[in-house]
Amino acid sequence: MKKKLLVTSFIVCLTACNDKKDESTTAITPTNPGPTELATELDETLLKQIKKTMDLVEADKLWQGYDYKSVPQYFIRRENNNPVTAFVINPQSNIEHAIKLGDNESHGLNVVQLEESMINAVDKLKAGNDLYDYDFKIDGKEYYIQAYTKNSVDIKNPMITSAFSLAVHEVFHAYQGKNFKSPTHYEQLAFDKFDTYPLTDELVSLQLMLMELLKGFPEESITQPAAKEALKKYYVIINEMLKLDPTAHSGYKTGLIYKHGLGQELFEGSALYIDQMVSRKVLAITSENKFIYSAPFKMDQAIDGYVPLTTKKDVIDYFAFNVFYYTGSSAIWLLQRAGYDIKNLEQGIYPFDAAKGYLALSEVEEINLLSELKLDARWPKAMVAAKRYNAID
Known part of the structure; x- marks a missing residue:
């Protein structure tokens, strides 16, 4: 799942970010018609995005093997929480x-309007997180499905998750389900067990x-040595x-x-890495977005x-959960910029373990660097903020 659609996406994530299947398959291209008037300006904006x-996923080689352009998807537009029209991208049959x-x-997509299935699709969404789901069948073929509204397409706030970035993020989870090996020690906490995580x-x-x-x-200007x-x-x-x-x-x-925690850095961090790198280039309003958007020492303000x-x-x-999206995506981006092949992470390698092997720091180097960081003027601020946050009732 995703970041801040914060009002939406973390809630959604608590219900539906696991056990995804890869949706990629072979699309069927219907007979090409002349000009049509089936989509509104809003619909066309989503299709262009x-x-x-x-x-971008293909040209920027964001993740080798992630063939987002071929994924069958079904998008349903809602108004006042009711479906009004729907479009299939990459239809798998006539x-x-x-x-x-x-x-x-x-706009260069293989796309058809299909309203006959949108009520059933919405019913499937409502049975889950009410926003996106997997394995919706049309003619016996499986599709990723997602609802969208004006607010998720016409983005006015850079902190709001767009429909296209949510889709590329969640479909990447389907790719993970097929292509990522499960790390040997990975064990995601149940959502009602987060209070057992050490804080x-x-x-x-x-x-x-x-x-x-x-x-x-x-x-973008970072050098390999700086990364x-x-x-x-x-x-x-x-x-x-x-150690603690x-x-x-x-x-x-x-x-x-x-x-x-480190398992979430791998699975959610890599998905956020994909959608954030795309979002920065698709929309001008999100062009300066960072993986971490909060002021770490002022999160109670x-x-x-x-x-x-x-x-x-x-x-x-x-x-116990959300922060790993941000630290994981940041670490994966740094690994890539430092020269590490992030495709290796698919072998069930945590970003931490990848960094450990790639950097090969000595114990003395580790101790000295940690000591330097604790002498940094920001360290006392981190300690004060931590005590303040842990004191919140």
């Missing part, structure tokens, strides 16, 4: 009652310091957190930080009218 997303969009409206003041301090160090990424230096800081902080994990009973790999942490549950959900 999706086409650009497909082109669908009865489907009408192919002309070149004037399709001592020192661990939260380290997590906040890490966020502070990573919050400027992606930064390696930033990656070293990521590695030594996570390494220290693993009170849930690790027989080595750090038995603790929840390694089993759950209003930021653009929104206070991320107001209750104890907010604190637990954020530091």
Whole structure:
């Protein structure tokens, strides 16, 4: 699942980000019609955004093997929570009652209007998270389905998740389900068990310091040596957190930080990496977006009218789940910029373990760098903020 559609996407993520199947298959191209008038300006905007997303995933080689352009998808537009029209991208059969969009409206996509299936699709959505789902069948073929509205297409706030970025993110989970090996020690916590995740003041301090160090990424001008230096800081902080994990009973790999937290960095971090890198190029309003959007030391204060942490549950959900989207995507981006082949992560390798092997720091180097970070003027601020957040009722 995704970031901040924060009002929507984390809620959705709590229900539907697991066990996805790869949706890619062979599309059927209906007979090409002349000009059509089937899509509104809003519909066409979404289609253009999706086409650009497909082109970017391929041209920028964001993830080798992720063939988003070939994925069969069914998008349903809602108004006042009711379906009004729907479009199939990459139809897998000659669908009865489907009408192919002309070149004037399709914008380079193989797309048909299909309203006969939209009620059933909406029923499937309502049975789940009410926004997106997998394996919806049309003519016996499976499609990724997603609802969209004006607010998820005509983006006015860079912190709102767009329909196209949600789609490329969630479809990537389907790709993961088919192509990623499950890490040996991976164990995602059930959502009602987040309160068992270790959130001592020192661990939260380290997590906040890490966020502070990573919050400027992606930064396109970064050099390979600079990316390696930033990656070293990521590695030594996570390494220290693993040493302090009170849930690790027989080595750090038995603790929840390694089993759950770093697993989320791999699976959710890689999906956020894809959608954020695309979003920065598809929309001007999101061109400066970073993987970490919060001010780490001010999360109990209003930021653009929104206070991320107001209750104890907010604190637990954020530091036991949400934060790994941001640190994971940042680490994966740094790995790529440092020269590491992120395709290797599909072998069930956590970003932390990839950094460990790639950097090969000595124990002395690790100790010295951690000491330097704790002498940084930001470290006391991280400790103060951690105590404040943990004191929230």
